[in-house]
Amino acid sequence: MQTVSVNLGARTYPIHIGESLLTDSAQLSALLVPLIQGRQVAVFTNDTVARLYGQTVYDALKDYAVDVFTMADGEAFKNLDTYRAAMDFLMEKRHNRTTCLIALGGGVVGDLTGFVAATFQRGVDFVQLPTTLLAQVDSSVGGKTAVNHPLGKNMIGSFHQPKAVVIDPLVLKSLPAREYAAGLAEVVKYGVIADHNFLVRLEAQTQALNRRDSTLLGEVIKRSCEIKAEIVAKDEVETGVRALLNFGHTFGHALENLSGYGVWLHGEAVSVGMIMAARFSEELKLLENGQAERLQKCLDAVNLPTALDSPLSVDEMLGSMGMDKKAADGQLRFVVTSGFGQAEVIDSFSDQSLKRVLTEFFQG
Ligand code: NAD
Ligand code: GLY
Numbered sequence: 001m002q003t004v005s006v007n008l009g010a011r012t013y014p015i016h017i018g019e020s021l022l023t024d025s026a027q028l029s030a031l032l033v034p035l036i037q038g039r040q041v042a043v044f045t046n047d048t049v050a051r052l053y054g055q056t057v058y059d060a061l062k063d064y065a066v067d068v069f070t071m072a073d074g075e076a077f078k079n080l081d082t083y084r085a086a087m088d089f090l091m092e093k094r095h096n097r098t099t100c101l102i103a104l105g106g107g108v109v110g111d112l113t114g115f116v117a118a119t120f121q122r123g124v125d126f127v128q129l130p131t132t133l134l135a136q137v138d139s140s141v142g143g144k145t146a147v148n149h150p151l152g153k154n155m156i157g158s159f160h161q162p163k164a165v166v167i168d169p170l171v172l173k174s175l176p177a178r179e180y181a182a183g184l185a186e187v188v189k190y191g192v193i194a195d196h197n198f199l200v201r202l203e204a205q206t207q208a209l210n211r212r213d214s215t216l217l218g219e220v221i222k223r224s225c226e227i228k229a230e231i232v233a234k235d236e237v238e239t240g241v242r243a244l245l246n247f248g249h250t251f252g253h254a255l256e257n258l259s260g261y262g263v264w265l266h267g268e269a270v271s272v273g274m275i276m277a278a279r280f281s282e283e284l285k286l287l288e289n290g291q292a293e294r295l296q297k298c299l300d301a302v303n304l305p306t307a308l309d310s311p312l313s314v315d316e317m318l319g320s321m322g323m324d325k326k327a328a329d330g331q332l333r334f335v336v337t338s339g340f341g342q343a344e345v346i347d348s349f350s351d352q353s354l355k356r357v358l359t360e361f362f363q364g
Contacts, residue, residue: 001027002222006141006229008161008236015141015165015225019214022129022168025059032060035127035163038098040065042090044113045104046073049131052174057104057129067093071112075148075262078108080156083147086116100125100163106132106179107139111154114145118160128165132175133183133217134267136167137190137224142232142242153261159237167225169217181303182267184209185248187220188298189274190227193247196341198223199298206301244343247335248274254320258312264305271304280357281336284349291340311362314355 001018021027041064043057050070058066069089071082090099103113103126110128117126128140146157172180191199202209208216228245235242252273256264264272278292296306322332333347 002218004222004225004229006161007233011143011161013162013164015167015229017167017169017218017222017225019170019218020168021166022053022131022171023056025056025062028056028166029060029062031164031166032102032127033063035125036064036100037125038096038100040067040093040095040099041102042066042093042095042099043068043102043104044071044086044109044116045069046071046109048073049105049109053104053129053131053171057102061102067095071109073108075108078112078147080147080149082112083116086112087120090116090120095120095124097121097124100127102127102129103140103162104129104131105135106130107135110135110140111144111146111157114143114160114162115147115157117162118145118158123160125163126160128162130165130167131171133172133180133221134186135183136169136172136221137183138186138228138245140165140167141225141228143236161236165225167221169214169221172212172217173214177303178265178268180212182265182271184302185267185271185274185299185304187224188295188302189245189247189270190224192274192278192295192337192340193244193335193343194227194231194341195223196339198227199340203294203298203301206298209302243333243345244335247337247343248272248277250321250334251276254317255308255312257320258316268305271299272306272308274299275306276357276361277334277336279361280334280354281338283353283357284336284346286336286338288339291337295340307364308362311364314358314362317358318351318355 004015006013041061101113101117103110117124130136130140143159143161145160146154149155248270252269255269275296278295281287282289282292299306333345335343337343
């Protein structure tokens with residue numbers, strides 16, 4: 001087992017990464033028991049994940065009074081109705097301030113559990129047991145918690161750090177192929193924004209990544225968590241450098257939005273968005289020509305989309321990214337790369353250069 005620390009003063013916590021941590025209840029118990037203050041625990045999960053990994057978690061907690069809150073599977077249920085049902089559940093089961101919530105699942109379960117933990121009795125402990133690659137390398141780390149509002153994703157939430165994150169790379173074997181690839185988009189992003197050598201290693205090992213080689217995955221998850229932990233430690237509540245984690249996301253969110261939520265997985269939209277961001281970086285002469293193509297080859301090789309089936313309207317895309325509001329608040333910012341391994345936020349650029357990049361991208 002390897003451990004990465006998220007250094008946040010009194011809120012510092014470990015990310016434990018090791019094979020079989022979610023199938024060996026004794027190992028898991030040794031990690032969870034020291035974190036639990038009282039006698040009550042609530043496991044939050046969904047049916048899909050509970051069927052696969054629930055029993056190990058219940059066995060690990062056999063000395064506690066365990067209640068299991070099983071939510072419906074899917075982004076559509078990361079909402080205020082499920083939040084309300086979770087609060088009713090904890091009240092009816094008479095959980096008190098010493099309870100510990102255990103999030104067993106992907107980012108949907110983790111974000112909802114975290115927000116419940118942040119607000120139940122003004123904040124209780126929670127632990128993340130992420131089971132998707134996206135959750136292991138991104139959403140379980142850093143303390144962003146949220147539910148969706150009908151008018152916008154993640155619009156209701158707070159920062160609430162977990163007590164620990166426990167990651168078992170072997171659980172990725174059961175993940176559907178699209179979900180697995182979507183997580184790889186965030187992994188590649190870390191190489192692009194923070195570690196060129198890591199990107200080179202990923203490029204060289206795409207076949208092993210596609211085989212879900214568990215030794216390689218352990219290393220890749222660790223490096224991804226280290227990069228995220230370092231950024232979060234510098235800027236916990238995103239007033240500065242944490243925004244770099246959004247490389248490709250401004251374009252990606254617009255694609256998700258225009259295509260209709262649910263068509264793209266988030267990581268798939270981020271994959272296409274990263275190509276757009278790299279091409280924009282080239283257009284601004286920050287990135288050497290040919291690097292966007294290099295990134296595209298890497299993302300293609302791990303089965304991620306890098307182009308659109310049918311072009312979108314440039315004006316709709318600009319509107320969706322907030323360009324139409326730019327004059328009003330002057331706030332439109334993009335994360336660009338000035339060479340793989342580094343990134344920066346820019347808020348001053350010519351609209352023409354952005355339009356040119358989008359037009360050329362949509363023309364293929
Ligand atoms: P998800 O939680 O919906 O999981 C994807 C699917 O995989 C689900 O059907 C789930 O039941 C299933 N699944 C999970 N683990 C499995 C396993 N080991 N084997 C088989 N099936 C498994 O999706 P996700 O991509 O993990 O998370 C997406 C969410 O994360 C979004 O709501 C997004 O907003 C959020 N997010 C949050 C942050 C953050 O910093 N908090 C960052 C990125 C994304
Ligand atoms: N996923 C971006 C962040 O945690 O800040």
